[in-house]
Amino acid sequence: MIYLDNSATTKPFPEVVDSFVTVATKYFGNPSSLHELGMKAERLLTQAREQIAAALGVKPNEIIFTSGGTEANNFAIKGVALQYRHRGNHIITTAIEHPSVSEPCQQLEQLGFEVTYLPVNENGIVTVEEVKKALRDDTILVSIMHVNNEVGSIQPVEEIGALLARYPKTIFHVDRVQGISKVPLDMKKARIDLCTMSAHKFHGLRGAGILYVRQGIQLSPLLAGGGQEMQFRSGTENVPAIVAMAKALRMSLEKYDKQIDYLLEVKQAWFNELKTIPSIQINTPFADSAPHIINFSLNGIKPEVFVHELEKRDIFVSTTSACSSKKKTPSKTLLAMGADDKRAESGIRISLSFENTLEEIPTAIAAMKEAIEKLREVTR
Amino acid sequence: MKYDRILIRYGEMTTKGRNRNLFVRRLKDNVAEKLQAFPNIKIEYMRDRMYVLLNGEPHEPIIDKLKTVFGIHSFSLAMKCNNELNEIKETALAAVQQLAHEGKTFKVSARRVDKQFPYGSNELNHEIGAHILRNTDRLTVNVHEPDINVRVEVRKDGTYVTCRDIPGPGGLPVGTSGKAMLMLSGGIDSPVAGYLAMKRGLEIEAVHFFSPPFTSERAKQKVVDLVKKLTMYGGTIKLHIVPFTEVQQTIYKHVPNEYSLISTRRAMLKITDALRQRHRALAIVTGESLGQVASQTLESMFVINDVTTTPILRPLVSMDKTEIIAIAKKIDTHDISILPYEDCCTIFTPRSPKTKPKKEKVVHYESFVDLQPLIEKAVANTETMVIDENFAAEDGFEQLF
Numbered sequence: 001m002i003y004l005d006n007s008a009t010t011k012p013f014p015e016v017v018d019s020f021v022t023v024a025t026k027y028f029g030n031p032s033s034l035h036e037l038g039m040k041a042e043r044l045l046t047q048a049r050e051q052i053a054a055a056l057g058v059k060p061n062e063i064i065f066t067s068g069g070t071e072a073n074n075f076a077i078k079g080v081a082l083q084y085r086h087r088g089n090h091i092i093t094t095a096i097e098h099p100s101v102s103e104p105c106q107q108l109e110q111l112g113f114e115v116t117y118l119p120v121n122e123n124g125i126v127t128v129e130e131v132k133k134a135l136r137d138d139t140i141l142v143s144i145m146h147v148n149n150e151v152g153s154i155q156p157v158e159e160i161g162a163l164l165a166r167y168p169k170t171i172f173h174v175d176r177v178q179g180i181s182k183v184p185l186d187m188k189k190a191r192i193d194l195c196t197m198s199a200h201k202f203h204g205l206r207g208a209g210i211l212y213v214r215q216g217i218q219l220s221p222l223l224a225g226g227g228q229e230m231q232f233r234s235g236t237e238n239v240p241a242i243v244a245m246a247k248a249l250r251m252s253l254e255k256y257d258k259q260i261d262y263l264l265e266v267k268q269a270w271f272n273e274l275k276t277i278p279s280i281q282i283n284t285p286f287a288d289s290a291p292h293i294i295n296f297s298l299n300g301i302k303p304e305v306f307v308h309e310l311e312k313r314d315i316f317v318s319t320t321s322a323c324s325s326k327k328k329t330p331s332k333t334l335l336a337m338g339a340d341d342k343r344a345e346s347g348i349r350i351s352l353s354f355e356n357t358l359e360e361i362p363t364a365i366a367a368m369k370e371a372i373e374k375l376r377e378v379t380r
Numbered sequence: 381m382k383y384d385r386i387l388i389r390y391g392e393m394t395t396k397g398r399n400r401n402l403f404v405r406r407l408k409d410n411v412a413e414k415l416q417a418f419p420n421i422k423i424e425y426m427r428d429r430m431y432v433l434l435n436g437e438p439h440e441p442i443i444d445k446l447k448t449v450f451g452i453h454s455f456s457l458a459m460k461c462n463n464e465l466n467e468i469k470e471t472a473l474a475a476v477q478q479l480a481h482e483g484k485t486f487k488v489s490a491r492r493v494d495k496q497f498p499y500g501s502n503e504l505n506h507e508i509g510a511h512i513l514r515n516t517d518r519l520t521v522n523v524h525e526p527d528i529n530v531r532v533e534v535r536k537d538g539t540y541v542t543c544r545d546i547p548g549p550g551g552l553p554v555g556t557s558g559k560a561m562l563m564l565s566g567g568i569d570s571p572v573a574g575y576l577a578m579k580r581g582l583e584i585e586a587v588h589f590f591s592p593p594f595t596s597e598r599a600k601q602k603v604v605d606l607v608k609k610l611t612m613y614g615g616t617i618k619l620h621i622v623p624f625t626e627v628q629q630t631i632y633k634h635v636p637n638e639y640s641l642i643s644t645r646r647a648m649l650k651i652t653d654a655l656r657q658r659h660r661a662l663a664i665v666t667g668e669s670l671g672q673v674a675s676q677t678l679e680s681m682f683v684i685n686d687v688t689t690t691p692i693l694r695p696l697v698s699m700d701k702t703e704i705i706a707i708a709k710k711i712d713t714h715d716i717s718i719l720p721y722e723d724c725c726t727i728f729t730p731r732s733p734k735t736k737p738k739k740e741k742v743v744h745y746e747s748f749v750d751l752q753p754l755i756e757k758a759v760a761n762t763e764t765m766v767i768d769e770n771f772a773a774e775d776g777f778e779q780l781f
Contacts, residue, residue, distance in 0.1 A: 019780045039597050044777065051781055061715070247781050 002315045002360045007149055007178055007293055007351035013203045016248045020205055024240040031237050032226065041239050048246035055249055058187055058212060064232045065242050068209035069177040069198030070100040071222070075211055075233065076173045076194040077104040079219030080141045081113055087169055088138025094118045094126045095336040096148050101175055123285035124153035124337045131160050139170050146179035150320050150333040150349060151284045152293025154183055161191035171217060177201055181252035183290050193217050199241065203353070204248035208241035255354040263291045269358055270294050270350065273365045279372060281343060283334055292353065297339070298346040301375045306348060309371040315364050318349045381474035383439060383457040386446065387542055388430040391453035391550045400427065407451040407553040413615050414445045431458070443546060448612050450579050452548030459541045463497055468504070468539050469511040472530055475541045476512055476519070485522035486512065490532040497534045508532060552581030554614050559583045560663040560693060561656045563648065564603055566721070569667030569696055571606045571713040572704050576695035577665045578614045585659055586617060587652045589624040599721040607767045609713045616768045622651055623761050627754045632728050634749040641733040642742055645675050645684045647751060653688045654759045663691040669704065670697050674733040683739045
């Protein structure tokens with residue numbers, strides 16, 4: 001099997017699954033319970049929080065556990081909007097955000113908030129100037145993703161953070177779901193107020209995510225109830241998945257240190273090989289992109305058919321982002337980058353992890369060439 | 381050219397006479413323990429200063445660690461070069477260039493400790509200052525209130541250049557003043573008292589009274605977490621957990637309600653004193669602040685203190701609660717202390733404890749019950765934990781992470 005859909009989800013590390021099983025069976029207590037079982041669960045939760053905070057260079061009380069990236073993004077955006085609506089009702093985001101950012105923004109529009117969707121350049125990158133132009137007195141939130149999930153372009157988060165330092169009333173949210181453990185980002189240096197991460201994108205399990213909430217930022221809770229997570233997010237904590245996430249993050253960051261050069265080599269090799277296929281167009285900018293996402297368009301071939309054709313050979317790729325790949329809509333990122341409909345409708349995404357190798361490239365490329373050949377004949 | 385060492389200036393211990401070496405060596409040991417995680421560093425020490433040679437280790441985390449070592453007055457990133465004028469000029473320039481210097485002002489303060497060096501300090505100031513001025517943009521001289529003070533010291537073994545002094549925590553190196561037992565409840569005050577005791581060079585061992593099932597495991601965990609915070613300043617710290625239920629229940633049963641609190645405090649002090657003797661400490665540190673609660677009136681202190689002649693140190697005695705809270709926040713113990721678990725001080729609290737207890741009365745009430753065997757038993761069954769910065773109580777948790 002050649003798995004090239006790591007931006008949809010990653011294969012959990014076996015050690016991570018072991019932790020999950022141990023915690024779920026041995027330390028199943030509710031962290032809020034007074035007795036010993038509860039206390040052990042609480043200690044596991046505390047230790048996970050401390051370890052994750054240390055790995056991210058932030059304080060433990062700035063880490064809020066959520067059910068995943070979608071919840072964290074919803075919480076960040078709606079939480080700010082409701083908490084700070086007396087300050088203003090303008091929100092800035094980009095045209096290429098993940099639906100878990102753009103959809104909440106649209107919900108807020110219906111409630112009377114005003115949202116500016118910033119355009120991106122042909123490389124899929126929003127510029128600091130665009131942000132600056134869009135900022136107003138009543139802007140309460142700027143939400144910009146770190147790494148685009150469809151094409152892998154890296155956004156100038158640090159520069160935008162430096163710009164926003166002069167706007168103390170504007171809160172800066174970064175969706176770092178694709179960036180974590182692949183593209184370094186110093187949260188303090190980038191002056192980020194809120195930051196989203198999700199366990200299953202770095203070999204953890206689904207059901208656990210993180211919202212970093214800088215000390216001093218208030219958010220109106222999405223989930224009200226028993227007051228867990230320092231009153232930010234009620235609901236009994238998913239201790240097994242959270243402990244597993246702490247381990248997955250540690251292991252992924254260690255892999256980054258040891259293997260980032262290799263991953264870059266793999267990315268380079270993929271680019272070189274894809275360039276030898278004449279009928280496709282590469283959409284990912286080589287220079288300003290993450291080491292693990294490569295997007296190309298098939299020009300005329302239906303991408304779903306291509307995915308299934310490769311699947312027959314045990315190779316797994318994705319049409320644009322997995323979450324929206326069941327809908328037959330053109331990729332909004334590719335459209336925003338200026339691609340025509342034909343190009344935007346036939347996007348294929350390869351997404352790597354530190355588990356992928358150079359050796360699998362020739363096999364995969366040969367399969368892709370054959371598939372393209374075969375499908376061209378059919379469509380002709 | 382890069383900063384290759386950190387220069388450490390000693391605090392009050394420079395006033396010491398013949399035993400100064402003892403202080404310096406202890407400080408060196410404490411610094412070495414603190415910087416264990418950086419295997420390449422080397423520590424050089426002499427009578428009046430210490431150098432941490434970085435040997436390629438990153439300086440930012442080391443600076444953060446040094447801010448918690450008592451006995452350090454201040455420290456600076458430094459560069460060393462040979463006692464040769466051109467080399468000194470280049471080094472000083474490099475030191476300035478590594479800082480954000482544009483639009484700032486500077487001055488040079490040269491000291492010629494090595495009197496054999498052919499240039500006097502004024503000549504050095506001029507030469508170095510002129511060199512820096514010529515080779516930088518938008519940096520001007522201000523000898524009265526400079527933003528950057530380029531300190532150049534020409535010593536026998538070489539010349540040292542530093543630009544920025546970072547204040548250390550002051551105090552005396554932990555361990556140079558001897559050892560004391562800290563009575564640690566889990567509240568806001570006692571960890572602060574422990575911190576201040578260590579600041580004056582005391583090594584501490586913590587004593588906690590544990591009354592299951594009236595106080596929970598969580599209360600004990602809280603104390604472990606507090607001690608862990610204190611190890612940031614004091615290195616490894618022993619925590620003695622005293623099983624106190626029996627003593628407390630017996631007192632509650634036999635001593636009239638308004639005096640039970642005083643009697644309990646006396647028993648605690650007796651036990652702590654026994655532990656002190658066993659572990660060869662010379663004093664007991666408490667977080668008492670005069671007049672704060674019923675057991676901390678002068679009358680109560682007098683009656684409680686009566687059970688021992690061991691010096692009882694009360695670093696917080698004259699502090700207001702707000703001042704104590706400020707320190708607790710600074711040393712990061714506050715948020716742990718305010719967790720709402722019952723501890724030995726909050727259970728069995730009489731509704732109206734005596735604020736002006738009489739010694740004769742306490743002695744009279746206590747004469748009806750023989751606490752001594754229970755106290756001895758508590759001392760004998762005391763459980764001791766050794767806690768350091770990486771302490772994790774639960775076995776089997778490590779492989780989960």
